[in-house]
Amino acid sequence: xxxxxxxxxxxxxxxxxxxxxxxxxxxxxxxxxxxxxxxxxxxxxxxxxxxxxxxxxxxxxxxxxxxxxxxxxxxxxxxxxxxxxxxxxxxxxxxxxxxxxxxxxxxxxxxxxxxxxxxxxxxxxxxxxxxxxxxxxxxxxxxxxxxxxxxxxxxxxxxxxxxxxxxxxxxxxxxxxxxxxxxxxxxxxxxxxxxxxxxxxxxxxxxxxxxxxxxxxxxxxxxxxxxxxxxxxxxxxxxxxxxxxxxxxxxxxxxxxxxxxxxxxxxxxxxxxxxx
Numbered sequence: 594x595x596x597x598x599x600x601x602x603x604x605x606x607x608x609x610x611x612x613x614x615x616x617x618x619x620x621x622x623x624x625x626x627x628x629x630x631x632x633x634x635x636x637x638x639x640x641x642x643x644x645x646x647x648x649x650x651x652x653x654x655x656x657x658x659x660x661x662x663x664x665x666x667x668x669x670x671x672x673x674x675x676x677x678x679x680x681x682x683x684x685x686x687x688x689x690x691x692x693x694x695x696x697x698x699x700x701x702x703x704x705x706x707x708x709x710x711x712x713x714x715x716x717x718x719x720x721x722x723x724x725x726x727x728x729x730x731x732x733x734x735x736x737x738x739x740x741x742x743x744x745x746x747x748x749x750x751x752x753x754x755x756x757x758x759x760x761x762x763x764x765x766x767x768x769x770x771x772x773x774x775x776x777x778x779x780x781x782x783x784x785x786x787x788x789x790x791x792x793x794x795x796x797x798x799x800x801x802x803x804x805x806x807x808x809x810x811x812x813x814x815x816x817x818x819x820x821x822x823x824x825x826x827x828x829x830x831x832x833x834x835x836x837x838x839x840x841x842x843x844x845x846x847x848x849x850x851x852x853x854x855x856x857x858x859x860x861x862x863x864x865x866x867x868x869x
Contacts, residue, residue: 617645620692624699624729626679630672634663634682637671638689645690652691654722659685659715677708684715688724695719697728701735713738733838743838747846761836764844766791766806768834769814773801774827785820789813807833 606615628637642648653660659681666674671682680700687695700716701709716739720726730736736743737757745753745760753760769790773782782803783794792806807813814833821828 617690618693620687620690620695622683622687622695622697622700624702626671626683628671628679628683628686631670633668633670634674635667637682637686641686641689647690649689652689656685656688658718659688662711676703677705677711680704680708680712681715684712688719692724694725694727697726699730700728702731709735733842737838745838745842745845747842752845753841757838760838760841764836764840766808766835767810768804768836769807769817770830770832770834771803771817771821771828772830773803774829776801778826779803781824782821782826785824785826786817801829 606618608615629640632640638649642651649656663674663678663681663685666678671679674682680703684697684700687697697716701712704712713735716726716728726739728739741756743755743757743760744751753763769786771782771786773779776798779796779798779801783796786803786805787794789809790805791808795804796802797804809816811833814831818831821831
Protein backbone atom coordinates (compact mmCIF):
# COMPACT_ATOMS: atom_id res chain seq x y z
CA UNK A 594 0.00 0.00 0.00
CA UNK A 595 1.23 3.49 -0.78
CA UNK A 596 0.91 4.81 2.75
CA UNK A 597 2.74 1.84 4.24
CA UNK A 598 5.56 2.10 1.73
CA UNK A 599 5.89 5.81 2.46
CA UNK A 600 6.27 5.13 6.16
CA UNK A 601 8.69 2.33 5.40
CA UNK A 602 10.96 4.70 3.49
CA UNK A 603 10.90 7.22 6.33
CA UNK A 604 12.03 4.57 8.79
CA UNK A 605 14.59 3.01 6.46
CA UNK A 606 16.52 6.14 5.49
CA UNK A 607 18.06 8.85 7.62
CA UNK A 608 16.73 12.11 6.19
CA UNK A 609 20.06 13.87 6.68
CA UNK A 610 22.60 11.18 5.93
CA UNK A 611 20.66 9.45 3.16
CA UNK A 612 19.13 12.47 1.46
CA UNK A 613 20.49 11.43 -1.95
CA UNK A 614 18.87 7.99 -1.70
CA UNK A 615 15.59 9.54 -0.56
CA UNK A 616 15.65 12.04 -3.43
CA UNK A 617 16.22 9.21 -5.89
CA UNK A 618 13.44 7.07 -4.42
CA UNK A 619 10.78 9.78 -4.48
CA UNK A 620 9.04 11.60 -7.31
CA UNK A 621 6.76 14.59 -6.75
CA UNK A 622 4.22 16.34 -8.92
CA UNK A 623 2.89 19.48 -7.17
CA UNK A 624 -0.68 20.64 -7.57
CA UNK A 625 0.42 24.01 -8.96
CA UNK A 626 2.44 23.99 -12.17
CA UNK A 627 6.03 24.74 -11.12
CA UNK A 628 8.22 23.84 -14.09
CA UNK A 629 10.35 26.32 -16.03
CA UNK A 630 7.80 28.16 -18.13
CA UNK A 631 10.35 29.84 -20.43
CA UNK A 632 11.98 26.52 -21.27
CA UNK A 633 10.59 24.17 -23.88
CA UNK A 634 8.99 20.81 -23.13
CA UNK A 635 12.13 18.97 -24.19
CA UNK A 636 14.40 21.31 -22.22
CA UNK A 637 12.38 20.76 -19.04
CA UNK A 638 12.62 16.99 -19.43
CA UNK A 639 16.35 17.16 -20.15
CA UNK A 640 16.92 19.42 -17.13
CA UNK A 641 15.21 17.06 -14.69
CA UNK A 642 17.00 14.07 -16.22
CA UNK A 643 20.31 15.84 -15.56
CA UNK A 644 19.32 16.65 -11.97
CA UNK A 645 18.80 12.94 -11.31
CA UNK A 646 21.88 11.88 -13.30
CA UNK A 647 19.90 9.98 -15.91
CA UNK A 648 18.59 10.46 -19.46
CA UNK A 649 15.17 10.62 -21.04
CA UNK A 650 15.93 7.41 -22.91
CA UNK A 651 16.91 5.46 -19.77
CA UNK A 652 13.35 5.37 -18.40
CA UNK A 653 11.45 6.15 -21.57
CA UNK A 654 9.14 3.14 -21.04
CA UNK A 655 7.67 4.89 -17.99
CA UNK A 656 6.78 8.12 -19.75
CA UNK A 657 6.25 6.92 -23.33
CA UNK A 658 2.43 6.96 -23.15
CA UNK A 659 2.45 10.51 -21.80
CA UNK A 660 5.34 11.70 -23.99
CA UNK A 661 3.59 10.60 -27.19
CA UNK A 662 0.86 13.10 -26.36
CA UNK A 663 3.19 16.01 -25.62
CA UNK A 664 5.87 15.22 -28.22
CA UNK A 665 4.18 17.35 -30.93
CA UNK A 666 4.78 20.32 -28.60
CA UNK A 667 8.34 19.40 -27.57
CA UNK A 668 9.71 22.72 -28.88
CA UNK A 669 6.96 24.83 -27.34
CA UNK A 670 7.60 26.73 -24.12
CA UNK A 671 6.04 25.03 -21.12
CA UNK A 672 4.18 28.20 -20.15
CA UNK A 673 2.34 28.18 -23.50
CA UNK A 674 0.91 24.67 -23.06
CA UNK A 675 -2.73 23.93 -22.29
CA UNK A 676 -3.64 22.90 -18.74
CA UNK A 677 -3.80 19.22 -19.65
CA UNK A 678 -0.44 19.25 -21.43
CA UNK A 679 1.17 21.05 -18.49
CA UNK A 680 -0.04 18.28 -16.17
CA UNK A 681 1.35 15.61 -18.48
CA UNK A 682 4.69 17.38 -18.74
CA UNK A 683 4.87 17.77 -14.95
CA UNK A 684 4.12 14.08 -14.48
CA UNK A 685 6.77 13.14 -17.04
CA UNK A 686 9.37 15.21 -15.18
CA UNK A 687 8.38 13.59 -11.88
CA UNK A 688 8.89 10.13 -13.42
CA UNK A 689 12.12 10.82 -15.28
CA UNK A 690 14.31 9.06 -12.67
CA UNK A 691 11.97 6.05 -12.14
CA UNK A 692 11.03 6.75 -8.50
CA UNK A 693 9.85 3.93 -6.27
CA UNK A 694 7.29 6.20 -4.60
CA UNK A 695 5.44 8.93 -6.48
CA UNK A 696 3.58 11.76 -4.72
CA UNK A 697 0.81 13.36 -6.81
CA UNK A 698 -0.84 16.49 -5.45
CA UNK A 699 -4.25 16.87 -7.10
CA UNK A 700 -3.00 15.70 -10.51
CA UNK A 701 -6.29 16.24 -12.35
CA UNK A 702 -7.42 19.60 -10.95
CA UNK A 703 -8.54 21.87 -13.79
CA UNK A 704 -8.55 19.14 -16.45
CA UNK A 705 -11.48 18.57 -18.77
CA UNK A 706 -13.27 15.18 -18.44
CA UNK A 707 -11.38 13.57 -21.32
CA UNK A 708 -7.98 14.66 -20.00
CA UNK A 709 -8.93 13.50 -16.50
CA UNK A 710 -9.82 10.03 -17.74
CA UNK A 711 -6.55 9.97 -19.68
CA UNK A 712 -4.61 10.85 -16.54
CA UNK A 713 -6.36 8.05 -14.67
CA UNK A 714 -5.19 5.57 -17.28
CA UNK A 715 -1.63 6.87 -16.98
CA UNK A 716 -1.78 6.45 -13.19
CA UNK A 717 -3.10 2.89 -13.50
CA UNK A 718 -0.31 2.13 -15.94
CA UNK A 719 2.31 3.39 -13.49
CA UNK A 720 0.94 1.11 -10.79
CA UNK A 721 1.08 -1.85 -13.16
CA UNK A 722 4.74 -0.97 -13.76
CA UNK A 723 5.39 -1.29 -10.01
CA UNK A 724 5.33 2.35 -8.87
CA UNK A 725 3.73 3.04 -5.49
CA UNK A 726 1.58 6.17 -5.46
CA UNK A 727 0.38 8.51 -2.75
CA UNK A 728 -2.05 11.03 -4.20
CA UNK A 729 -4.24 13.77 -2.81
CA UNK A 730 -7.43 14.74 -4.59
CA UNK A 731 -10.48 16.93 -4.15
CA UNK A 732 -12.50 14.53 -6.29
CA UNK A 733 -13.89 11.66 -4.22
CA UNK A 734 -14.85 9.78 -7.39
CA UNK A 735 -11.17 9.82 -8.32
CA UNK A 736 -10.16 8.30 -4.98
CA UNK A 737 -12.86 5.65 -5.44
CA UNK A 738 -11.55 4.79 -8.92
CA UNK A 739 -7.83 4.69 -8.17
CA UNK A 740 -7.16 3.95 -4.52
CA UNK A 741 -6.62 0.79 -2.52
CA UNK A 742 -6.44 2.73 0.74
CA UNK A 743 -8.10 6.08 1.40
CA UNK A 744 -7.57 8.55 4.23
CA UNK A 745 -10.29 11.20 4.39
CA UNK A 746 -8.97 14.54 5.67
CA UNK A 747 -11.19 17.34 6.96
CA UNK A 748 -9.79 20.61 8.32
CA UNK A 749 -6.30 19.11 8.53
CA UNK A 750 -7.30 15.96 10.44
CA UNK A 751 -7.67 12.36 9.25
CA UNK A 752 -11.27 11.51 10.13
CA UNK A 753 -11.51 8.09 8.48
CA UNK A 754 -9.24 5.55 6.82
CA UNK A 755 -9.82 2.33 4.92
CA UNK A 756 -10.73 0.89 1.55
CA UNK A 757 -13.57 2.45 -0.43
CA UNK A 758 -15.85 -0.45 0.51
CA UNK A 759 -14.96 -0.17 4.20
CA UNK A 760 -15.71 3.56 4.21
CA UNK A 761 -18.99 3.12 2.35
CA UNK A 762 -20.13 0.45 4.80
CA UNK A 763 -20.10 3.14 7.51
CA UNK A 764 -23.16 4.81 6.00
CA UNK A 765 -25.20 1.69 5.33
CA UNK A 766 -25.86 -0.55 2.39
CA UNK A 767 -27.68 -0.26 -0.90
CA UNK A 768 -30.52 2.14 -1.63
CA UNK A 769 -33.38 2.18 -4.08
CA UNK A 770 -34.05 5.54 -5.71
CA UNK A 771 -37.27 6.35 -7.55
CA UNK A 772 -38.10 9.54 -9.44
CA UNK A 773 -41.89 9.82 -9.74
CA UNK A 774 -43.27 11.50 -12.86
CA UNK A 775 -46.30 13.01 -11.13
CA UNK A 776 -45.62 14.76 -7.82
CA UNK A 777 -49.17 13.95 -6.68
CA UNK A 778 -48.16 10.28 -6.45
CA UNK A 779 -45.21 10.84 -4.09
CA UNK A 780 -47.15 9.82 -0.96
CA UNK A 781 -48.46 6.67 -2.67
CA UNK A 782 -44.93 5.77 -3.72
CA UNK A 783 -43.50 6.34 -0.25
CA UNK A 784 -46.18 4.04 1.23
CA UNK A 785 -45.38 1.38 -1.34
CA UNK A 786 -41.61 1.57 -0.88
CA UNK A 787 -41.71 1.46 2.91
CA UNK A 788 -43.69 -1.78 3.06
CA UNK A 789 -40.50 -3.85 3.32
CA UNK A 790 -37.65 -1.33 3.26
CA UNK A 791 -34.77 -1.46 5.71
CA UNK A 792 -35.44 2.07 7.01
CA UNK A 793 -37.42 5.30 6.55
CA UNK A 794 -37.75 6.95 3.16
CA UNK A 795 -36.02 10.20 2.22
CA UNK A 796 -38.14 12.46 0.02
CA UNK A 797 -36.98 15.34 -2.16
CA UNK A 798 -40.26 16.88 -3.28
CA UNK A 799 -38.55 19.35 -5.64
CA UNK A 800 -36.94 16.60 -7.76
CA UNK A 801 -39.71 14.06 -6.97
CA UNK A 802 -36.98 11.67 -5.80
CA UNK A 803 -37.65 9.06 -3.11
CA UNK A 804 -34.85 7.03 -1.55
CA UNK A 805 -35.19 4.01 0.75
CA UNK A 806 -32.56 1.67 2.23
CA UNK A 807 -32.61 -1.82 0.71
CA UNK A 808 -31.18 -5.14 1.84
CA UNK A 809 -32.63 -7.21 -1.00
CA UNK A 810 -30.46 -6.06 -3.90
CA UNK A 811 -31.73 -6.59 -7.46
CA UNK A 812 -34.55 -8.87 -6.26
CA UNK A 813 -36.00 -6.07 -4.16
CA UNK A 814 -35.62 -3.63 -7.05
CA UNK A 815 -37.58 -5.89 -9.41
CA UNK A 816 -40.31 -6.27 -6.78
CA UNK A 817 -40.57 -2.48 -6.45
CA UNK A 818 -40.87 -2.12 -10.24
CA UNK A 819 -43.67 -4.69 -10.26
CA UNK A 820 -45.59 -2.91 -7.49
CA UNK A 821 -45.25 0.48 -9.15
CA UNK A 822 -46.62 -0.98 -12.37
CA UNK A 823 -49.55 -2.56 -10.53
CA UNK A 824 -50.41 0.78 -8.94
CA UNK A 825 -49.97 2.55 -12.29
CA UNK A 826 -47.40 4.93 -10.82
CA UNK A 827 -45.38 6.40 -13.69
CA UNK A 828 -41.68 6.97 -13.03
CA UNK A 829 -38.92 8.86 -14.80
CA UNK A 830 -36.08 6.92 -13.22
CA UNK A 831 -35.40 4.04 -10.85
CA UNK A 832 -32.19 2.41 -9.73
CA UNK A 833 -30.26 0.53 -7.09
CA UNK A 834 -27.17 2.35 -5.89
CA UNK A 835 -24.52 1.98 -3.24
CA UNK A 836 -23.33 4.86 -1.05
CA UNK A 837 -20.66 7.03 -2.64
CA UNK A 838 -17.61 8.51 -0.96
CA UNK A 839 -19.47 11.83 -1.08
CA UNK A 840 -22.13 10.19 1.10
CA UNK A 841 -19.37 9.00 3.42
CA UNK A 842 -17.88 12.48 3.72
CA UNK A 843 -21.27 14.07 4.30
CA UNK A 844 -22.07 11.51 6.98
CA UNK A 845 -18.73 11.99 8.73
CA UNK A 846 -18.59 15.79 8.64
CA UNK A 847 -22.13 17.05 8.14
CA UNK A 848 -21.13 18.99 5.02
CA UNK A 849 -20.22 18.14 1.44
CA UNK A 850 -16.67 18.01 0.13
CA UNK A 851 -15.74 21.42 -1.24
CA UNK A 852 -13.50 22.67 -4.03
CA UNK A 853 -9.75 23.04 -4.09
CA UNK A 854 -8.39 25.80 -1.91
CA UNK A 855 -11.22 25.73 0.64
CA UNK A 856 -10.19 25.33 4.26
CA UNK A 857 -12.70 22.53 4.73
CA UNK A 858 -11.92 20.72 1.50
CA UNK A 859 -11.49 16.96 1.68
CA UNK A 860 -8.34 15.24 0.61
CA UNK A 861 -8.17 11.51 0.01
CA UNK A 862 -4.73 10.02 0.40
CA UNK A 863 -4.76 7.12 -1.98
CA UNK A 864 -2.36 4.22 -2.34
CA UNK A 865 -3.21 2.31 -5.51
CA UNK A 866 -2.09 -1.28 -5.96
CA UNK A 867 1.62 -1.74 -6.35
CA UNK A 868 4.06 -4.50 -7.15
CA UNK A 869 6.59 -2.92 -4.81
